[in-house]
Amino acid sequence: MACFVVPAAEAVVTTVVHKVVTAKEKKESAAPGSLNMETAESKKIPFSHKLKWLNNMLWGGSALLAFEHLWHGEVTPWFPFLSAANSAGETAQMLHEMSTVGVTMAVLVTGVWGIMAVVSNVIEKRSQQETEQGELS
Template sequence: MCCFFIPTAEAAVLTLTSTALSKSRNRKVQVLRKHLNGLSKLLFGGSLLLALEHIWHGEITFHFPYITAMQTPEDTEVMIEELWQVGVPMAVLVTLTYLAYAGLKSFFTSETADRLSDDRAANLGKGGFMILVLFMLIGGLISTIGYIKDKNGRFCFSALCYMFYGSMLMWSVDLYTGIKEEGTEALAMTAEDVVDDLLLTASVTGLAVLVWSIVIAWKALVSGRLTAVRA
């Protein structure tokens, strides 16, 4: 019952704090802002997926009172209790996970990386396209299997196929261009790059799944309306 309100509220506070600190030129403040923005995006992204799930199950509606748990005082009391028992732990878990990620990233970041030449620094992380291409290919193959088995097209696996294969082809061009211009140095990656690119891959996959879910929900809605009209 709207347990994602707490993570969303935390994300909003972090975003406002980051905005308030945007005028500072202090390097440490800018590093703090970077982490605040990263954590807020993680919270907003997760909350968005949870909101979609709540809409799917009818816990959030598009008519007053918009939240089904607010229809009676008893349900509202249960909702408030769930906010503290589920929403707060959600926010804490996401925060701790990001802090762990930030700590690992800091640990693997070499101090000498800051002293690399601009050309060398520009090369770092380009191998991440290889990671993206590989995982998009895997996602595309899994989606293709689902598409073949879903003979009625109920689950719209074609949408996933388009997203995964399309992005794979585009990132393949980036990867090819990097290798063509810089040789194998374009594939140079530090441990920090690997962590960043895996997180990026997870985010891209999550976004694809989100869009896919919206497509399924929209198709079900349209199909329901057509059935009602024919009846």
Template sequence: MGCFVAPLTEAVVVTAAAVIVRQKEKKHRDQSQNLANEKKEGISSRLFRLSKLLFGGAVLLIFEHIWHGEVVPYFPFFTAATEGDEAVIEMWQEIGTSGVLMAVLCTLVWGVIEVLRYIFAKKNVKKVVAE
């Protein structure tokens, strides 16, 4: 019913963190001319990749819930919220279990992707140095 709330919330928090980190990276880059010449990817771009993954998953979940009639475009937005207290409790349990699990799984997949990117980047650097 509302499992998209957890990944959507994480996406908003990660995006805010990425914006803050990007501002700090830019400020640090402006102060240091050495970093301005580097082509190294910053943490902010990695965080933006995670937020895009989370936002994309949340949008797909929202679409799926709209398709099944669980989310409506008028207040209270969740059809379970109009069905009584037991349905609302069930909705919050779904958010806390399925939603959190999906958000954690997206974050773990992103982490694996970042580790693989790091490993492949190291191998490419070794190839270039060997040549």
């Protein structure tokens, strides 16, 4: 009914977090003494870039699901925008769906992103070790 609203709300939060993290990373890289760190850090994918993966999944998924809801007449272009908001019974059903299906969607997407971030960390560490071993030999 309106399950996509939950991941869309998460997308708003992660977008704000992404902006803050990007600004922080820019500040850190501009700080004096950061040049020495650059060689080791340059091979690492910044956390802001990884957050962008989550943003893309959440925004993209929510947009496409919103279209599906529009297709089924559950989202309307006029106020209150959600057809389920017209009656108290349907509103309760919609809120129940948001708290079950919607939350599961958000948790699943975030969980998969977490796995992606962990796997990319492992790959980065492995390639860093290989470079170090190559330099020693």
